[in-house]
Amino acid sequence: MTSIGLPHFLIVGAALFALGMITVVTRRNAVGILMGVELILNAANVNFIAFNHYVEGPGKVTGQVFSIFVIVLAAAEAAVGLAIVLAIYQTFRTIDVQETDTLRQ
Amino acid sequence: MAEAVLFYLFAAGVLAGGSQVVLRRNPIYGAVSLVGCFFFLAGIYVLLSAHLIAILQVLVYAGAVMVLFVFVIMLLNLKEEELGELRFTFWKVVGLVAVLATAAVIAWRALGPAYPSTGPARDNAILLAAEGFGGVKAVGRTLYLAAVLPFELTSLLLLVAIVAAVVVAKGKI
Amino acid sequence: MNFNPGDLYGVLPALLLAAGALVLLTSEVFLRPVEPDRRYQAWVAAAFAFAGLWASLAQLGDPAQPLFAGAAVSDGFAHIVAAVVCAALFLSCIVAFSYLESLRATRGEFYALALFSASGMCLLAQATDLVVIFISLEVMSLAVYALCAYLRRGKRPAEAAFKYFILGSFASAIFLYGAAFAFGASGSTRLADLAATVRSGSATTLVYASAALLAAGFAFKVAAVPFHMWVPDVYDGAPAPVTGFMAAGVKAAAFATLVRILVSGYGEGGRWRGLIVALAYLTMLVGNLLAVPQRSVKRMLAYSSIAHAGYLLVAVAAMGTSAPRADAAGALLFYLASYGATVIGAFAVVAIIERKLALSGLGDDLSSWAGLSEKHPALAAAMSLFMISLAGVPPTAGFMAKLTVFRSAIEADLVPLAIFGVITSVAGLYYYLRVVVYVYMVPEAKADAVQGGRLLSAGLAIAGCALIVLWMGVLPGSFAALAQSGAAVFGR
Numbered sequence: 001m002t003s004i005g006l007p008h009f010l011i012v013g014a015a016l017f018a019l020g021m022i023t024v025v026t027r028r029n030a031v032g033i034l035m036g037v038e039l040i041l042n043a044a045n046v047n048f049i050a051f052n053h054y055v056e057g058p059g060k061v062t063g064q065v066f067s068i069f070v071i072v073l074a075a076a077e078a079a080v081g082l083a084i085v086l087a088i089y090q091t092f093r094t095i096d097v098q099e100t101d102t103l104r105q
Numbered sequence: 106m107a108e109a110v111l112f113y114l115f116a117a118g119v120l121a122g123g124s125q126v127v128l129r130r131n132p133i134y135g136a137v138s139l140v141g142c143f144f145f146l147a148g149i150y151v152l153l154s155a156h157l158i159a160i161l162q163v164l165v166y167a168g169a170v171m172v173l174f175v176f177v178i179m180l181l182n183l184k185e186e187e188l189g190e191l192r193f194t195f196w197k198v199v200g201l202v203a204v205l206a207t208a209a210v211i212a213w214r215a216l217g218p219a220y221p222s223t224g225p226a227r228d229n230a231i232l233l234a235a236e237g238f239g240g241v242k243a244v245g246r247t248l249y250l251a252a253v254l255p256f257e258l259t260s261l262l263l264l265v266a267i268v269a270a271v272v273v274a275k276g277k278i
Numbered sequence: 279m280n281f282n283p284g285d286l287y288g289v290l291p292a293l294l295l296a297a298g299a300l301v302l303l304t305s306e307v308f309l310r311p312v313e314p315d316r317r318y319q320a321w322v323a324a325a326f327a328f329a330g331l332w333a334s335l336a337q338l339g340d341p342a343q344p345l346f347a348g349a350a351v352s353d354g355f356a357h358i359v360a361a362v363v364c365a366a367l368f369l370s371c372i373v374a375f376s377y378l379e380s381l382r383a384t385r386g387e388f389y390a391l392a393l394f395s396a397s398g399m400c401l402l403a404q405a406t407d408l409v410v411i412f413i414s415l416e417v418m419s420l421a422v423y424a425l426c427a428y429l430r431r432g433k434r435p436a437e438a439a440f441k442y443f444i445l446g447s448f449a450s451a452i453f454l455y456g457a458a459f460a461f462g463a464s465g466s467t468r469l470a471d472l473a474a475t476v477r478s479g480s481a482t483t484l485v486y487a488s489a490a491l492l493a494a495g496f497a498f499k500v501a502a503v504p505f506h507m508w509v510p511d512v513y514d515g516a517p518a519p520v521t522g523f524m525a526a527g528v529k530a531a532a533f534a535t536l537v538r539i540l541v542s543g544y545g546e547g548g549r550w551r552g553l554i555v556a557l558a559y560l561t562m563l564v565g566n567l568l569a570v571p572q573r574s575v576k577r578m579l580a581y582s583s584i585a586h587a588g589y590l591l592v593a594v595a596a597m598g599t600s601a602p603r604a605d606a607a608g609a610l611l612f613y614l615a616s617y618g619a620t621v622i623g624a625f626a627v628v629a630i631i632e633r634k635l636a637l638s639g640l641g642d643d644l645s646s647w648a649g650l651s652e653k654h655p656a657l658a659a660a661m662s663l664f665m666i667s668l669a670g671v672p673p674t675a676g677f678m679a680k681l682t683v684f685r686s687a688i689e690a691d692l693v694p695l696a697i698f699g700v701i702t703s704v705a706g707l708y709y710y711l712r713v714v715v716y717v718y719m720v721p722e723a724k725a726d727a728v729q730g731g732r733l734l735s736a737g738l739a740i741a742g743c744a745l746i747v748l749w750m751g752v753l754p755g756s757f758a759a760l761a762q763s764g765a766a767v768f769g770r
Contacts, residue, residue: 003109004108004109004112004152008112008116009149009153012116012119012120012149013458015119015120015123016119016120016123017204017455018204018205019120019123019124019126019127020123020451021204022127023126023127024444024448026127027127029132029183030440030444031132031136031174031177031178031183032126032132032135033444034174034444034447035126035135035136035139035174036126036127037444037447037448037451038139038170039123039126039139039142040448040451040452040454040455041451041454042142042143042146042166043455044451044454044455044457044458045146045158045162046146046149047455047458047459047461047462048458048461049150049153049155049158050153050462051458051461051462051465052153052155053153053154053155055462055465056465056466059238059243060247061238061243061244061247062247062251062252062461062466062467063461064155064157064158064244064247065244065247065248065251065252065409066408066409066457066461066467067155067158068158068161068244068248069255069259069409069412069413070454071158071161071162071165071166072165072259072262072263073259073262073412073413073416074166074170075165075166075169075170075266076262076263076265076266076416076420077266077416077420077447077450078170078173078174079173079266079267079270080266080269080270080273080420080423080424080443081443081444081447082173082174082177082270083269083270083271083273083274084273084423084427084436084439084440084443085177085181085440086177086180086181086273086274087273087274087427087430087436087439087440088436088437088440089181090276090277090430090436091430091432091433091436091437092433092436092437095181095183097444101437251347252349252409253346254285254345254346254349254350254407254410255349255407255409255410255413258401258410258413258414258417259413261296261394261397261398261417262413262416262417262420264394265391265394265398265417265420265421266420268303268387268390268391268394268424269391269420269421269423269424270424271387272385272387272388272391272424272427272428273423273424273427273428273439277430277431
């Protein structure tokens with residue numbers, strides 16, 4: 001337990017993934033659901049960097065480059081997502097996901 | 106030894122921050138605890154010799170994306186979520202337990218012989234730390250030389266995000 | 279590696295579409311004070327879509343070559359999918375022109391977003407690297423989310439875009455987690471390296487976990503059960519031309535990428551065929567069952583698109599063995615093309631009827647379609663043709679497509695799956711022909727019930743779609759040859 005290896009980092013990633021999934025499924029607040037998605041993206045980031053450190057060929061940093069793209073995508077998605085949340089607020093006056101569920105037949 | 110202490114410290118911080126995102130009713134507390142989670146994640150990235158990514162995590166993720174979240178929460182003046190049934194149904198609980206079990210099994214099985222936690226052949230970064238692994242130069246060379254197509258596509262992605270965000274948020278058309 | 283300008287020629291369709299979007303965005307800035315006649319925007323977008331179509335078809339004869347050091351590929355499969363996407367965009371722009379004009383909602387950003395989304399779809403078809411797949415997927419998706427939220431009069435479009443965004447970003451995140459495992463298993467993000475790792479048989483747990491997660495992420499995009507929950511609400515709430523574009527283009531790009539990941543990335547050692555077969559059974563069953571009680575035509579078409587995703591999954595499952603792989607790929611391409619043409623036409627008719635119903639104050643129920651054959655015989659005939667094609671009755675494109683898909687499934691030893699597909703198609707006859715019955719045989723309840731302006735260009739697009747549907751059904755030879763040339767990539 002005193003020598004840290006790849007499995008330790010993977011477990012951190014798996015825990016973040018699980019926390020993210022729980023957040024997406026259970027929160028009623030739209031912004032809260034987006035934060036859950038951010039947690040899952042960070043879980044993937046941890047995995048990428050851990051695999052890059054332990055698995056990839058010597059000197060290559062492909063995993064880190066991929067995690068840069070993930071960070072960029074998280075920013076872009078947050079922008080569009082929060083714009084849609086604003087649109088929902090303008091229309092429904094609330095961002096509770098249960099009250100915006102009018103289309104269900 | 107120091108590495109182990111630091112790892113457990115940072116991991117505890119990550120999990121504490123992440124769990125507060127789920128448990129806190131007030132969205133501002135959730136957002137701020139997520140920022141804390143990101144800071145500890147940056148610490149973990151430093152342990153993995155990914156220094157540039159750690160800095161970017163703090164600057165971009167915690168510093169820009171979460172600020173946007175906090176801004177929207179403040180703009181909409183969101184109150185605490187109504188106390189009430191937490192949308193837990195039986196099938197959701199079953200699904201969540203399955204997800205947790207699967208994640209744990211996957212992580213545990215990774216302890217298999219393919220990835221020994223000790224051994225000189227596996228720790229590339231320590232071998233190459235002197236060569237700037239994880240620094241700006243190494244990541245930059247890979248980004249602009251080997252990953253040029255994703256890099257150019259990312260510029261397209263950012264433009265699409267800007268146009269989409271403005272079109273959606275601007276007002277009724 | 280040095281940047282090779284020749285690689286740009288390989289991604290020409292996507293480049294043309296992105297350039298078109300940029301032209302539209304910048305022209306909107308410069309022409310603003312001159313009281314622009316915005317009608318040019320739709321035609322500019324359609325022109326760029328046609329240019330993309332021509333570019334992708336012109337490159338069909340070229341040999342397959344990797345681009346950007348293996349990050350993308352320029353082969354027949356990618357060109358056919360890009361052609362389908364560009365044709366879908368072309369028809370959708372023409373439909374959207376009159377629809378938006380009648381609502382006085384024309385803005386350049388609509389067509390720019392549609393062009394951006396289509397360029398993402400074309401790149402998605404060409405990508406052989408997990409990073410490029412991920413970014414192209416997001417380019418396509420973000421633009422489509424905004425298109426769904428474009429018209430926000432009333433609650434339905436905002437809610438549709440919201441649901442689509444939440445579930446879509448959730449699925450992308452799951453895909454990314456699977457991509458992390460694939461990267462860990464193979465040490466590289468290229469699909470070819472993943473295939474080499476799978477063949478060598480090492481790191482099996484990570485490989486299976488990554489395959490499951492990647493398939494789950496894409497199963498959402500292609501509307502496979504049990505990831506189909508978003509489809510009815512999103513297809514119902516979005517404007518009808520956008521729904522047609524989504525149903526045709528997003529499906530085509532997502533299926534193309536799913537096939538590339540599963541076949542080129544995992545190959546046979548990944549043992550994904552059982553998973554896809556199970557998904558196909560579930561999807562065909564649930565899609566057809568849930569469409570039966572639907573009274574709203576738009577919602578019925580949404581549930582039926584789930585069913586058609588099931589038939590397409592049959593073709594994907596048939597690619598699981600090596601022998602009929604090229605036939606199954608050809609069947610997949612043919613089905614995507616025929617379904618795309620049919621569904622764009624169907625949603626164009628829905629768009630026209632929706633506008634007329636809104637102007638008359640009627641609701642969106644089947645009874646509002648009664649007596650259409652007397653007031654608008656051309657529309658009624660076109661809608662009946664599309665319904666018959668979706669049901670799979672000869673001599674339409676849908677029949678030929680289902681025939682080739684089920685035949686390739688039989689060749690791949692998936693006979694129970696093919697039989698199940700035929701049975702569910704018969705169930706589909708009920709709700710498709712019900713629309714035809716209402717259009718032709720049920721007399722109108724109120725006189726002059728459906729009034730409103732003429733949507734001329736939508737009619738042009740409908741005529742085009744009807745022509746394609748009939749052409750593919752009666753003379754499938756040229757289309758089948760195109761599909762086979764695209765499928766030759768997998769014919770090893």
